[in-house]
Amino acid sequence: MTVQSGKKPSATATKTNRRKMTQPRNNKGAGLSQAQLLEMYHLLLKCRLVDERARVLFRQGKFKGNHYSAVGQEAVTVGTLYGCQPSDWVGPSHRDMVAALVKGVPVKLIMAQLYACVDSPDRGKSTPAHFGSPEHNIITPASTIAAQWQLVTGVALGLKMQKREGICFAYAGDGATSTGAWHEAVNFAGVHKLGIIYVIQNNLWAESVPLRLQTAAKNLADKAVGYGMPGVVVDGMDLLAVHKAAQEAVRRARAGQGPTLIECKTYRWYGHSEIDPARYRSQEEVAAWKKRDPIPLFEKQLAELGISAGSVKKQFEDEINREIEEAVAAAEASPYPDPAEAWDHIYAE
Amino acid sequence: MPVMTYVQAVGRGLWEEMERDPAVLMIGEDIGVYGGAFKVTDGFLAHFGRERVIDTPISESAIVGAAVGMSYLGLRPVCELQFIDFIACCFNQITNFVAKSHYRWGAPVPMVIRGPAGGGVHGGPFHSQNPEMYFVHTPGLKVVCPSSAYDAKGLIKAAVRDNNPVLFFEHKFLYRRVKEEVPEDDYIVPLGQAAVRREGRDLTLVTYAAMVQVCLDAAEQLEKEDGLACEVIDLRTLLPLDKETILSSLRKTNKLLVVHEDTRTGGIAGEIAAMVMEEAFDQLDGPLMRVTSLDTPVPYSPPLEEYFLPNAAKVVKAARDLARY
Numbered sequence: 001m002t003v004q005s006g007k008k009p010s011a012t013a014t015k016t017n018r019r020k021m022t023q024p025r026n027n028k029g030a031g032l033s034q035a036q037l038l039e040m041y042h043l044l045l046k047c048r049l050v051d052e053r054a055r056v057l058f059r060q061g062k063f064k065g066n067h068y069s070a071v072g073q074e075a076v077t078v079g080t081l082y083g084c085q086p087s088d089w090v091g092p093s094h095r096d097m098v099a100a101l102v103k104g105v106p107v108k109l110i111m112a113q114l115y116a117c118v119d120s121p122d123r124g125k126s127t128p129a130h131f132g133s134p135e136h137n138i139i140t141p142a143s144t145i146a147a148q149w150q151l152v153t154g155v156a157l158g159l160k161m162q163k164r165e166g167i168c169f170a171y172a173g174d175g176a177t178s179t180g181a182w183h184e185a186v187n188f189a190g191v192h193k194l195g196i197i198y199v200i201q202n203n204l205w206a207e208s209v210p211l212r213l214q215t216a217a218k219n220l221a222d223k224a225v226g227y228g229m230p231g232v233v234v235d236g237m238d239l240l241a242v243h244k245a246a247q248e249a250v251r252r253a254r255a256g257q258g259p260t261l262i263e264c265k266t267y268r269w270y271g272h273s274e275i276d277p278a279r280y281r282s283q284e285e286v287a288a289w290k291k292r293d294p295i296p297l298f299e300k301q302l303a304e305l306g307i308s309a310g311s312v313k314k315q316f317e318d319e320i321n322r323e324i325e326e327a328v329a330a331a332e333a334s335p336y337p338d339p340a341e342a343w344d345h346i347y348a349e
Numbered sequence: 350m351p352v353m354t355y356v357q358a359v360g361r362g363l364w365e366e367m368e369r370d371p372a373v374l375m376i377g378e379d380i381g382v383y384g385g386a387f388k389v390t391d392g393f394l395a396h397f398g399r400e401r402v403i404d405t406p407i408s409e410s411a412i413v414g415a416a417v418g419m420s421y422l423g424l425r426p427v428c429e430l431q432f433i434d435f436i437a438c439c440f441n442q443i444t445n446f447v448a449k450s451h452y453r454w455g456a457p458v459p460m461v462i463r464g465p466a467g468g469g470v471h472g473g474p475f476h477s478q479n480p481e482m483y484f485v486h487t488p489g490l491k492v493v494c495p496s497s498a499y500d501a502k503g504l505i506k507a508a509v510r511d512n513n514p515v516l517f518f519e520h521k522f523l524y525r526r527v528k529e530e531v532p533e534d535d536y537i538v539p540l541g542q543a544a545v546r547r548e549g550r551d552l553t554l555v556t557y558a559a560m561v562q563v564c565l566d567a568a569e570q571l572e573k574e575d576g577l578a579c580e581v582i583d584l585r586t587l588l589p590l591d592k593e594t595i596l597s598s599l600r601k602t603n604k605l606l607v608v609h610e611d612t613r614t615g616g617i618a619g620e621i622a623a624m625v626m627e628e629a630f631d632q633l634d635g636p637l638m639r640v641t642s643l644d645t646p647v648p649y650s651p652p653l654e655e656y657f658l659p660n661a662a663k664v665v666k667a668a669r670d671l672a673r674y
Contacts, residue, residue, distance in 0.1 A: 121454065121455075122453055122454050122455065125452055125453050125454075126454065130453065130454075132454040132456075133454070134421075134454065134455060134456050139418075139421070140450075140453050140454040140456075142445060143445075144441050144445050144446070147414065147441070147442060147445065147446050149414075150410060150411050150413075150414020150418070150442065151414050151415075151417050151418040151421075151446070152418060153411060153414065153415050153418060154414060154415030154416055154417055154418020154419045154420075154421075154426075155418035155419070155421060155422065156418070157403075157415055157418065157419060158418060158419035158421070158422035158424050159422065161374075161401075161419075161424070162422060162424075164422070180410065181414070181441070181442075184406070184408035184410050184411035184414075185411055185414065187406055187408065187411070188405065188406055188408055188411045188415060191406060345451055345452050345455060346451070346488050346489050347451065347489065347491075347513050348451045348458075348459075348512040349512060
């Protein structure tokens, strides 16, 4: 079963992502209070500002490796994870650094990860994109995409076995759906009716390969049929539509009714990474999607609900920028680990 | 003391660990009602229930990936691979995620990946391989290859209790051919410790798994026919390697012959040779020699497989050559 919700992306936005959204737009507030809506707005801005700051820092040569920006995709991150519990688990992809923010991780820890300094949760062992935190139940991503979908499958199986609270959120891009790991994971979770929200961030491009060379399926969510779970297509630029779809999946997961596959049609504004100028995309396509920036779109929705984003925007941005600048300053002041630490933590005690 | 086969000893060790610790569970293909392709988990489902004896889809990568996820909750999964050759299907998860988990984010992965390895049973290219060295090359893993029923039980129990991922290569040629008294006690054989199976002063044979018996047979023949006293070391664990047991034997015999069923190039013999060059070059009275399988796939046809594998005659010949130095 494939359910569709949310608003259709602009017809000019893309040819490959053109489809019919049969359900009317019905997300007035999504049952959220004004305080909650503003909290989501704050998170949306935070994801954007932290990611944009990371891009600048990388271009300034402040940290090595690479940065995989998720700017443009924030509504997917915030919409799916907002309201998750501390006992819930997240299996992010390499592009989901900001997912940690929604899970309550301070910016300081994320900057420490980028700078690979002694304050980094992994003491500089893994790359900037691989933020993980056992204490926040955030699994460290792997460059072998879709690996985290299998791990989350095991976490959900373990939670079920131990009768513990908690559900799992797993993220992957459109390209990951072509891997064997992805299919093994989803199939396994379907068999065991595990409490997982599988989120595909379909941004149309797997590095440089367009969706039409990735799959012949009309929607990636259609793949859910083969695994006996609902597949939902949602406008990934529409925060409330994403949240509404996710909340239904969360309800199912918490009620022991099994996993849901949610495909969010979205777009990354920048290249696959900061070293990718993304010349494989047309300027028109990028411009059309930028017009569907999830932040003004949400501001408009707030206005329709009688909430003025304008009155709090400056205050929110100031707060966030202050936290970012403190985090950057702390990371810059923090030394690299001793080189001989390369030997540490290969094995557990 | 009960007499057990090697395969029964593995099963007994796993059973005892499941009885001892409710966090231990089994996950794999056909391990439930069927009891596993080699019956290692026979009776486990009825006794421990479906939640702790998990029959899976044919998805080796998901089996290992799911086990990692479960280990993050404090569980201790034991993954069965029906034939260890199929470990290639989960190579990515093992080498990229399992092995690096603790290093990359401090999350230990207490899990075991076990299954039948090795040739000599005419299983052909997909059911006879010895892929242990792919993993010996991967920091973060431990690699265990028992040769006896006593060790099979003691090592699998140690593997289950270890807080690191342990790859446990059971030799299928030994499964029902090795039969010996195995204590009913709760004992473990520590990982990373080799055993001296036969003492000698003339030369040292270093080996593991099914080749231990081959080397003991060769040593017996060399003693009788040549008056050569061979020391036989059973490595038991390839990673971490018990260098000290090898080096102390070398200091006594000054001659080293490494015998393994794995193919020649990239086998543990090359690694031991390099280690000896670095740490005990002046102890050698002759070249470090090796007897191994050929650098070919494992052929199916019986005469071809026999030609491919090491045997006592090949070990005797190499030992005589080495003894002449």
